[in-house]
Amino acid sequence: MLFFVLTFINLVVSVGFARNVLLRKPSTQSSCYDTTCNKYNASLAVDGDSNPNFDYTHCFHNTFEILEDRWILVDMLIAYKIDYVVFWSRDSDSERNEKFIIGLTNVNYFDPTSDRPLRGKFPICGQYPDPPQVSSPHRVNCGNNVTASRYVIAQQYSLALVGFVVCELEAFPREEKIWRHREGMKLSGLTIRTTKARTVYHCVILCLQSTGCSSVNFNRDSKTCDLNTGTVENVTNFVGNQSCDYWQRIKLDSKLIEQNYSVISQKNVLLLKPATQSSIYLENNAPHPGSLAVDGDKNPDIDLGGCFHAGVEPLKEFWVLVDMIIPYRIDYVILWSRKYSVYTPRNDNFIIGLTNVNYFNLLTNQTIRGKFPLCGVYPYPTQPSFGHRVNCSSNLPASRYVIAQQAENAEYGFCICELEAYPMKGKL
Ligand SMILES: *[C@@H]1O[C@H](CO)[C@@H](O)[C@H](O)[C@H]1NC(C)=O
Numbered sequence: 001m002l003f004f005v006l007t008f009i010n011l012v013v014s015v016g017f018a019r020n021v022l023l024r025k026p027s028t029q030s031s032c033y034d035t036t037c038n039k040y041n042a043s044l045a046v047d048g049d050s051n052p053n054f055d056y057t058h059c060f061h062n063t064f065e066i067l068e069d070r071w072i073l074v075d076m077l078i079a080y081k082i083d084y085v086v087f088w089s090r091d092s093d094s095e096r097n098e099k100f101i102i103g104l105t106n107v108n109y110f111d112p113t114s115d116r117p118l119r120g121k122f123p124i125c126g127q128y129p130d131p132p133q134v135s136s137p138h139r140v141n142c143g144n145n146v147t148a149s150r151y152v153i154a155q156q157y158s159l160a161l162v163g164f165v166v167c168e169l170e171a172f173p174r175e176e177k178i179w180r181h182r183e184g185m186k187l188s189g190l191t192i193r194t195t196k197a198r199t200v201y202h203c204v205i206l207c208l209q210s211t212g213c214s215s216v217n218f219n220r221d222s223k224t225c226d227l228n229t230g231t232v233e234n235v236t237n238f239v240g241n242q243s244c245d246y247w248q249r250i251k252l253d254s255k256l257i258e259q260n261y262s263v264i265s266q267k268n269v270l271l272l273k274p275a276t277q278s279s280i281y282l283e284n285n286a287p288h289p290g291s292l293a294v295d296g297d298k299n300p301d302i303d304l305g306g307c308f309h310a311g312v313e314p315l316k317e318f319w320v321l322v323d324m325i326i327p328y329r330i331d332y333v334i335l336w337s338r339k340y341s342v343y344t345p346r347n348d349n350f351i352i353g354l355t356n357v358n359y360f361n362l363l364t365n366q367t368i369r370g371k372f373p374l375c376g377v378y379p380y381p382t383q384p385s386f387g388h389r390v391n392c393s394s395n396l397p398a399s400r401y402v403i404a405q406q407a408e409n410a411e412y413g414f415c416i417c418e419l420e421a422y423p424m425k426g427k428l
């Protein structure tokens with residue numbers, strides 16, 4: 001057994017420990033104090049500023065609602081097992097917060113026309129039991145039965161006085177976020193469910209969402225995911241299988257993680273983040289959008305469907321853009337290429353940019369080439385099936401968006417099987 005333990009490779013799925021995972025994440029609300037929702041919307045509850053003075057516009061405020069639903073909802077983008085949630089109140093009217101409700105769900109309620117109202121329809125993290133205070137944090141513990149969820153809801157109690165105000169909402173995940181794996185192995189005899197999964201990350205998230213799952217086998221060929229109720233420590237039936245990788249959660253105590261925090265923060269912050277692109281290549285009705293460059297699958301075979309590929313563009317912009325949600329000071333970026341050396345000249349001297357300008361909704365024919373700060377340009381010819389590292393110039397500010405762009409005048413066919421970005425140690 002010692003042999004297995006020594007050869008495991010650790011992977012940090014997410015940092016999780018002592019980190020508020022709601023900060024600047026996408027949010028929505030049942031209603032806003034200003035009817036157009038451009039002044040007192042739920043983004044103010046995740047803006048990192050808990051100032052309790054409503055006049056400083058750092059607090060969310062709802063308005064009269066016929067359905068009396070009265071909630072805000074934050075999309076954490078990745079499902080987390082939340083340990084506790086902190087609700088920061090304003091400097092007056094504390095009675096309105098009596099018995100406020102914190103919910104956790106995987107149902108997307110962003111589309112306001114569907115599934116309304118939400119009251120009573122989502123799993124509960126908890127309800128605040130004590131008399132609420134002004135200008136204070138109020139902690140709600142979620143309990144042990146929570147499943148990993150992508151959305152957090154804060155809702156006013158049904159009998160509370162009208163006027164729901166949230167100056168800041170924070171959610172802190174449990175620390176059990178580190179997974180280790182063994183390539184070419186699978187655990188037999190403890191599988192509770194086998195399901196399809198796009199990538200191993202998808203498989204791991206499915207495990208986090210299932211009660212009783214503590215390890216997975218991911219079959220790379222058939223893209224199937226075995227959810228196991230137990231680990232290699234329980235079982236002797238741990239066998240070689242070239243198609244499979246075995247993944248298991250490691251339980252570390254939070255002190256250990258805290259001491260290693262700056263090391264652990266060296267994770268790829270592009271994974272599963274929102275992505276867009278200048279154009280999409282469509283191959284036999286199978287599109288290759290930018291999201292495939294951040295799906296955790298670096299398989300260099302584009303026919304297996306895990307690579308971004310740009311389409312034909314008269315303006316020859318050829319880029320993919322990833323929104324990290326939070327600005328990071330990026331240390332270096334890695335671009336993983338497709339296989340076959342015949343294609344490598346297309347990626348030669350590719351460009352990595354870092355910006356805080358949101359280029360997600362460009363006007364027709366608007367260009368960005370040459371208009372963003374550079375992390376760097378890859379200085380060498382590229383290679384097939386290879387991770388190409390670009391070190392960012394060290395004087396760049398924290399940036400929210402990463403761009404990978406084909407060199408100007410390169411041959412048509414920009415392709416990225418995976419793009420990764422690593423922040424500087426201890427400088428999140
Ligand atoms: C929400 O409020 C913020 C800050 O007041 C504003 O910048 C943003 O545009 C608003 N969002 C929407 C969708 O109106």
Ligand SMILES: *[C@@H]1O[C@H](CO)[C@@H](O)[C@H](O)[C@H]1NC(C)=O
Nearest residue numbers: 104123124125143145146147
């Ligand atoms: C956890 O259990 C409590 C009490 O049984 C329940 O009210 C709550 O909805 C559960 N939460 C989840 C997320 O399942």
Ligand SMILES: *[C@@H]1O[C@H](CO)[C@@H](O)[C@H](O)[C@H]1NC(C)=O
Nearest residue numbers: 190228229230231233234235
């Ligand atoms: C596996 O081992 C753990 C700890 O030793 C134990 O808690 C768990 O019940 C075991 N699971 C099975 C299915 O035997």
Ligand SMILES: *[C@@H]1O[C@H](CO)[C@@H](O)[C@H](O)[C@H]1NC(C)=O
Nearest residue numbers: 186219224240241242243244
């Ligand atoms: C590997 O595991 C798969 C199921 O994931 C199974 O179909 C296949 O037969 C196994 N291969 C070997 C060589 O045991």
Ligand SMILES: *[C@@H]1O[C@H](CO)[C@@H](O)[C@H](O)[C@H]1NC(C)=O
Nearest residue numbers: 010255256257259260261263
């Ligand atoms: C940090 O992580 C390493 C490897 O996971 C571990 O061996 C070590 O005990 C951890 N803690 C400290 C204080 O280094």
Ligand SMILES: *[C@@H]1O[C@H](CO)[C@@H](O)[C@H](O)[C@H]1NC(C)=O
Nearest residue numbers: 313314315316363364365366
């Ligand atoms: C965009 O640019 C293309 C090529 O330069 C041109 O044919 C087209 O008319 C332009 N479209 C608009 C809406 O300006």
Ligand SMILES: *[C@@H]1O[C@H](CO)[C@@H](O)[C@H](O)[C@H]1NC(C)=O
Nearest residue numbers: 332378379380389390391392
């Ligand atoms: C980037 O930095 C690493 C670590 O300092 C170094 O080993 C590598 O050669 C650098 N790469 C380039 C392309 O400069």
